[in-house]
Amino acid sequence: MSKPGLRRRLRGNEKATYEESKDEKNEEKWPYAKGQLDPLAKATGAAVVVVMTLLITYFRFQQYLCDIIITPVDSDPIIPANGSLPSVNPERFWGTYRPQAYFGIKSRSKTSPVFGLMWMSQLTNQMPPPLRHWCDQGDRLESYVWLKHDGENFGEQEIKEKLFTVKTDFVKQPGGEHGGDWSARISFIPKDPSLSVVVSSFFYVALDQDNGRLEPKLTKGRLTSVDGWHEDLGSFELQMPNIVATAEKSQVKHSYFISYAKQLDQLKDILVNGLKVEAWDKGRTQPYFTLSGRRVPRDVPGPNFVIKQVTAKLPFTMEVMYESGSFVNRQGHLSKDSFSALIGSKEKEFDAKFEKVFQLEQRNYTVNEIHFAKAALSNMLGGIGYFYGPSLVQSRYNSEPVNYWEAPLYTAVPSRPFFPRGFLWDEGFHNMLIRMWNSEISKDIIGHWMDLMNTEGWIPREQILGVEARAKVPAEFVIQRNTNANPPTFFLPLQSLIKEMIQSDKPSDKAYLKALYPRLKRWFAYYNTTQNGDQPFTYRWHGRDPTLTKQLNPLTLTSGLDDYPRASHPTSDERHVDLRCWIALAAGVMRDIARSLGQEWQTYEDTHNLLTDNQMLDKLHWSPKAQQYSDWGLHTDKARLEKPKPPPNQHPSQRHQHMDTDKIRVVLTEPTRQFVNALGYVSLFPFLLKIVHADSPKLDKILSDITDPTKLWTEFGLRSISRNSKFYARFNTEHDPPYWRGPIWINMNYLCLSALHHYSSVDGPYRERAKTVYTNLRKNLVTNIFKEYERTGYIWENYNDKTGEGKGSHPFTGWSALVVLMMAETF
Template identity: 85%
Template sequence: MSKAGLRQRPKGKEKNTYELSGDEKREEKWPYANGQLDPYAKAIGAAVVIVMTVLITYFRYQQYLRDIIITPIDSPLIIPANGSSPTVNPSRFWGTYRPQAYFGVKSRSKTSPVLGLMWMTQLTNQMPPPLRHWCDQGDGLESYVWQKHDGESFGVQEIKEKLYTIKTEFLKQPGGDHGGDWSAKISFIPKDPTRSVVVSSFFYLALDQDNGQLESKITKGRLTSVSGWHEDLGTFEVQMPNIAAAEGAKAGEKPQVKYSYFVSYAKQLDQLKDILVNGLKVEAWDKGRTQPYFSLSGRRVPRDVAGPNFMVKQVTAQLPFTMEVIYQSGSFVDRQEELSKEKFTAVMQSKEQEFDAKFEKVFLLAQRGYKVNEINFAKSALSNMLGGIGYFYGSSLVKSRYNTEPINYWEAPLYTAVPSRPFFPRGFLWDEGFHNMLIRMWNSDISKDIIGHWMDLMNTEGWIPREQILGTEARAKVPSEFVVQRNTNANPPTFFLPLQSLIKEMIQSNKPSDKAYLKALYPRLRTWFNYYNTTQKGDIPFTYRWHGRDPTLTKQLNPLTLTSGLDDYPRASHPTTDERHVDLRCWIALAAGVMRDIARSLGQEWQSYDDTHRLLTDNTLLDKLHWSPKAQQYSDWGLHTDKARLEKPKPPPNQHPSQRPQQMDTDKIRVILTEPSKQFVNAFGYVSLFPFLLKIVDAKSPKLDKILTDITDPTKLWTDFGLRSISRNSKFYGRFNTEHDPPYWRGPIWINMNYLSLSALHHYSSVEGPYKERAKTVYSSLRKNLVTNIFKEFERTGYIWENYNDKTGEGKGSHPFTGWSALVVLMMAETF
């Protein structure tokens, strides 16, 4: 209808209408009448507002739920943002913080330059010869061991190849505003001086994320130094002087030494080895040699980058030879003498003497009658723990039930020891509690630094990702299926083990710094404890269960419980929400006791922790929930059957073989022979011992006598090498959990659990009770068996191992494993 067909209604009419030009009139209502909304329109508008508000609130709440997992706890950091800076903590700013490398150095800057060593044996028939860089069991080295390392100022390591030994020495010198200077001396020493061996050493410097700049100094075709600038280091210089030609000379002979260099660009730090390999070229060593000689190809910098960030000096010579690397900070203006040559040797000797004196003062091994080689073994075990401390920066990949896809945790630093340099060069939450039982004895400040870094990774729920895979180098070492961390999954709160002693020390010290540390630590521990006490609780009061078990898996004989740390240890065969896990209950009991002590010392409410501790250590309640009358042992409880096995899947009936898919999955699957029922899971082993391991069993209880009988029974846990992880009588002893996964916690001897066993035996041998003398006898025998076997295997193989064979005592698994296996030092020192 056109505007011309309408005329305004005459004045005086009450209703708001238009008059039509024809005979028919139509009344039109306007939303506004007398300047006010029509009631119907008001209702619609209000409904729209309500719906929009509900939708916005809903979507905001959903986003809130998705973001909870990546929301930090609202509490002051224990380690302030600048807590690792050279101005606040200069003594630990630089270090051998790249445990995955055979020899690597970096600072505690989030984008620190990295320096390190690669090497290869030249003049072989391999094309090219193996290039060593990251620790790798496949390299087949005879050993690589930090002989002495104090965790802060120096370290001496020996790396043993078949034909020669590499000695790496690292030494720091304080001064300036950026962590001071440091130097490295790298010596290549032939095992047979009469045999000609030619080796190339590649020492490199690389920037991370282009946060700085590098400039090489080339003199007569040789890389002699690198000057640079970095946002956290200021200006610096790395000198790489030529080696002394006489070092490798036989009488009357001048050995041949060759130099080459490589100046290039690396997008990521995990690509350094590949880039270097691509920069190699083949040359003739001399006229008398037919084998190829590999050298670096000089400058190769892509045109599309601002400049080089990866520089390498290659030195190739007949052994023996020694090279030096001297890092000097531009802010160290009053340097009296550079840390090299005679100065380096003198300071290193002094550091080693200080280390030896402190080691004896702390552990008293000479006083206890140990021989020199046994003491040197213990020094190596401690030094490998300290030399395996790394500094990482990055974010974890995490997921909650509200996230459809994994998301990134916030970026953060982590200063932590690692279990194994070749296999697990990253942080593990439950391992680190055991690590710090040893580290705190050597240097409690390092332990407090480590624990503070871990606690600062806590989110608002009180959850800490149990495996820390931070940065490109760490991520490159982890299979993809283990990268994502889930916030429903906890890990044993083992930090409460070292905290028991550390908190007492800090309370007694009356130092302002310790009081400040405790004040910052307490709210995080409180939230952490609440996380365990709520998310991991069972369906009935005072019970707990590990999350993360998958009931849908068909290829596992017994679904893994990775979160407990005891991976394939047999739990209930059919995971349900009403499982009861005795080990987790004991961990919560331990945590409640420590929380009570710290709360009381800070004048906080502590009675609730004391109540929880009393309930969880009450033996009557514990026995009601976890003592199996049939097996006469402490046990888990759940939906379980022992009668299951792995079998090859059968093809569908009446199907011809030619009809089967070519890629048919033929892995064995679990077949249940007897339906499960609710019952105690009577697999006797480490889990059964937890009320004993964490000293919850009453010293007068007959159940303690039964435990002592069981652990000393050779048909159950006792061996000449330590306590095996599960009884030889168990149906799960030595059984594969899948067709391809050999037994892990189903027989082998693990040192962390044996350490807890010794600690418990030491406790029960020192408190009044009818089994005091028996506990003392068992303690002496078990301690002797453990120390003797670990030392014997170290002497035989050159390594401390992840676990030990319960029949032969042979070291097995990852090596070197100088995480919790290094607790042998505390066993020798009888420190629990």
């Protein structure tokens, strides 16, 4: 087809044809052949193509850089996608996996329905009375503690209010295809039977999102059960019988609330909004609070939040039963006598296993001390949660935070009221205890954590997954940054777990190691590329902010030892001795795994030998002046916090504004590059991780520092920093009290006992001295932690170095529960 014809077809007018013909007439006047471009136009076009290609490449590369942080590592997961479902792991499908609640139950489905308890005292002068739901130190409970919990099948908890005790018992039985049945028994017991105490118990079920259905069943106006369906649970029934054991059955009132919750963190508020006030009885005008029936918005698919309220004079007991629709050969309901019989048998199994594992009776501990140890272990196990969702993360390439991929996390938590979420460096310590009790739980936990690794080898150090977890965290602490690491403490329990798996005949253990190794390999490489120092074979914790003016010593949150004094002026050439020791430990474990799998292990061996070489360690970190291991950097001890001086011409009316400003750091002597001679936990790391040679005179000096009461020794354990340090007990800001500047921390003391135990069992000139220090330190720690538990009802985050009193968040049955291993002398 000719060009004129083509033009006519496309445009359909004669003008186009005329213009095309005119072009043909002028063709011979144009110096270039028809269809060829002017060289300038050709060059310009080529340049445009190049520029566009470069721009596209640039923007694609920028997007690639932005996406790195949210790209999973290219390796087979340790926990398969269906690894938490009942068909694969039925024994751990249901559990008390809502540690932030006083009593909360859910499954390991990513959108599991949640079950839980709230309660309030009635007929009081408080309007309205406080409603208990999520663990809160502000509730000022006398104590709440899992007395026994095996991590899988049952748990017994005791919650002490001022006038009464709440006892929650939970037990499971296997059957069917969806994790079997479970039942809970909730008892309210008055401390003084002569007092008239009236309490309301609220037991509820709620769906997470619109992923199932709930159908409440009423009998004569009372809620008796809830039929439900969920994609991962199939059909189920929650039975809430009307029969309530109580001293005065006539003094029992029932009510219910059927509603809708957009998010799980709104349950308490929705319940409060569903309350109404009624008179307790005809003869008493005193009001009590009762639920208001059905209140479901019209624009939702149906109810997803159902609550049963029982109000009665104490004592009273109620039971709830969850029954799976796929459990077809059930012999009877798990209630009353059958409930008591099953939980009784689980108690006996727990007691027998506890003694077999820890042997405290053989060590002549008292009955109360053994009960305390069982509670410490049980709170660790009862504090295991199951979370699902994305972390909020940011790299230097992201202008705004972005969502990590959605993922599950099965993990213990440090503190149910204060830290009910996963912390990377805490979890390594947690699993020192958990692995002794149940290594399968430990492997499950570690696998979940390792599956959160991105392609860089980074794992967000604080896991805040799901709306309930995020509701407990201030917004400024939610975002996780990929430059920030955390101590790789998982290598502590992995030392023992790997030996067990290497010697195991189980195909599952071999498969686990095979999936674990490439992730650990990437994790190890992450530390060696992102946390290295300017000099070869040196390391520093990244993430310190040199621009801060309100901190006496810029925090090193990534080390886990937040306000422990490092170099006063962060620089890229500072050296952190604790991080060097962590990498040395990791290299040794990596060598063992690689060797067992037939992989190249010599590089890890060489790295381990290099980082544990005492001559190189001493050259980089031994302070000749202070005779201790130290960090090195740009530092001055001569600084203090002062109110900034007011502007010289400030009007008197503005003085109050100046008085409200925070203190800032004033440097009295300019910093120099030097050793940071703050004797404390950081100084001990070459000893804590057993890197110092057993015949080294430096070990003798370390033992002297440990046992010196003017330095680290107390009757309650080793304080975190020497009393002689200029940073001892000093506020790091005007408002932040000392955290790692004096208090006694149990995880570090456990590492110290482990090191002392090691040096007392290997040949060396200081063997007997190490043994004596070990015996005395262990006694001090165990005695004080137990004494404070008896006195206060809690295990604490840390302990005062002058009085031994528990301090910080409580209950803190994360790494403080390592006291059980101290009692058992298991290191």
